[in-house]
Amino acid sequence: MIPNWLLKRAALTPHAPALSFQDRTWSYLELKEEALDRAGKLRSLGIGRGSRIALLGGTSGEMALLIHGCLLAGIEMVMLNSRLTAEEIEYQLKDSQSEWLVCEDAVRRKTLQHVCRSIVYDELVQLNREPLQLEQMWEEDRTLTIMYTSGTTGFPKGVRQTAENHTSSALSAVLNSGLHDGDAWLHMMPLFHISGFSILARAVLYGSEVRLFEKFDAAIAAEEITTGRVSGMSVVAVTLERLLTVIENGKLSVHPKFRTMLAGGGPVPVSYLKRAEQCGLPVLQTYGMTETSSQTATLSAVDALRKPGSAGKPLFFTDIRIDGQTEPFVKGEILIKGPHVTTGYIGKHTSTQVLRNGWLHSGDIGYFDDEGFLFVSDRRSDLIISGGENIYPAEIEAVLAEHPQIVEAGVCAMQSDTWGAVPAAFVVARSAIEEESLRKFCQTRLAAYKVPKAFHFVDELPRNASNKLLRKDLRESLTSRK
Known part of the structure; x- marks a missing residue:
């Protein structure tokens, strides 16, 4: 059994800072009360323990309150990417069988669907709050969140993430990075x-503060880090580079309180790591995926400088091995085992086997x-990060x-200095078609x-004897076209 996170945390450290957004800061007691309010208003719609709803919106204080409200009330959340098109959102709503869609007004235009009932934030907060019975403890296999990850078949997969998944992930992370009084995480993800x-989940379990912002802003991030307001931050390579540029150009000094720059989402160029070292930014590369509820391996601070390019060692509750390999420096598929690994998918992919002999491939x-030390040589062979x-x-x-003039198409990664x-x-086309027409066709879907970002018209696509598309050949042809 796992304690209902926010109920337990509010009882332990009620007056500790929990969340800040714009000009408002909530203590853990205040966060619990506001989350209870959202839970009670959802209950007035008939949404309660065991219900499944979808949340759609950007990063905001209201979204954070809704998330905590759902967690308190035992409501399963389908976390929809606000950058998706209406068509993509409709697929995920259908596949997840969500009962309600709760969204912010800014994305209302993306909710013109009849898959489920919907309500916007402003309408929800006007509802009367109904009382509801809260569980003090959760079963380990209770589904807390569902997040969609793109599938190799072209149909995104809904990944179930349980109380045990998230809790063990958070505990593993803190055993690696440590916990200090006054810790605060800069949240621009x-x-x-x-x-x-996972930043929200870790904060409640640790009793630390989340300093939440709508989006990444390098100037604000630099100010937060150099003035000692935060002790950690999560970035990807492109946002790390922008932050480094601000710090370098401003000749700023990183505050001693700042201990962890957690870098995920793909490999970080060694040149960035060297620049970070010069700036005094401790960058810890990490490796994880939606199916592992965030981190599964992370480089510790003491090894960050001597193991550039490494994702570190498996976290405390994690086992990682290289399929079929026992010797160092021999490449193979990364296999993962641990309580943070998903128990399965939902909807169209319910029958997809997640584990083979206990291991996630x-x-x-x-x-x-x-x-x-683990080194990730290549992401999934066809994945574009x-x-x-x-x-x-x-x-x-x-x-x-789906385009009537397209016979077949192949897609691969093209290098970008920015992204x-x-x-x-x-593209193999039946007849002449304008590139801009294809781009607009894709933009609606x-x-x-x-x-x-580029369309190349060809007579045929490279395939092997089994008629499998050879995307490696596509990537190579991009090089030859330069």
Whole structure:
């Protein structure tokens, strides 16, 4: 059994700072009361323990209150990416069988669907609050969140994340990085991502503060870090570089309180790590995925400088091995085991087997060095990581295939100085078609970051003897076109 996080934390440290957003700060007692208010208003709609609803909105104080309200009340949350198109959102609402959609007014235009009932934040807060019975303890296998991750079939998969998954992930993280009085985490990540949600979860378990902002702002981040307001922050490579530039140009000094710059979402260039060292920023590279409820391996502070490029060692409750390999420096697929690993998918992928002989097959390629440090050589062979966002080519290919003039399409990663990588499409067309027409077609069906940044018209796509598309050949052809 696991304590209902916020009930327990508010009882232990009621007056400790819990959350700040814009000009408002909540103590843990105040956060509990506001979360109870949201839970009671959801209850007035018939939403209670065991219900499943979808949340759609940006990073805001109201979204954080809704999340905590759902957690208190035992409501399963489907965390929708606010950058998705209406079509993509509709698919996830149908697949998850969400009973309600709760969204912010700014994204109301994306909710023109009849899949489930919906309500915006402003309407919800006007409702009367109904009393509800709260559980003091949770079963370990209770589903808290569902997050969609792109599937190799082109259909996103809804990943179940349980109380045990999130709790063990948070405990593993603190055993690696430590906990100090007055710790506060600078939160500039999307709340619908596992990275963003896990910051909220860790804070409640640790009793630390979350300093929440709507989006990443390098100047504000630099001020928070150099003035000693925060002790940690999560970034991806592209946001780390922007932050480094502000610190370097301003000749700023990192405050001694700041201990952890957690870098995920793909490998960080060694040049960035060297610049961070010069700035006094302790960058800890980490490796994880939606199926592992955030981190599964992280580099500790004491090893950060001597193991650049490493994702560190498996966290305390985690086992990682390289499939079929026992010797150091030999690459293979990364396999993961532990209480933080999802128990399964929902909807269309309910029958998809998550574990094989107890191990999650990540699809990522890596190796251990002779000291047991994990290095991730390649992300999933076809995965495009663009500014921390995961993009699967098959999803884009499926959209392009819907165009009446397209025979087939292949998508691969194209290098980008800004985002690390962006999608590029190779298209076999039935007749002449304008590139801009294809781009607009994709924009109505895909989030902006998934829309190909280049279209190449070809006579045929490279395939092997089994007729499998060879995306590696597509990537190589991009190089030859330069």
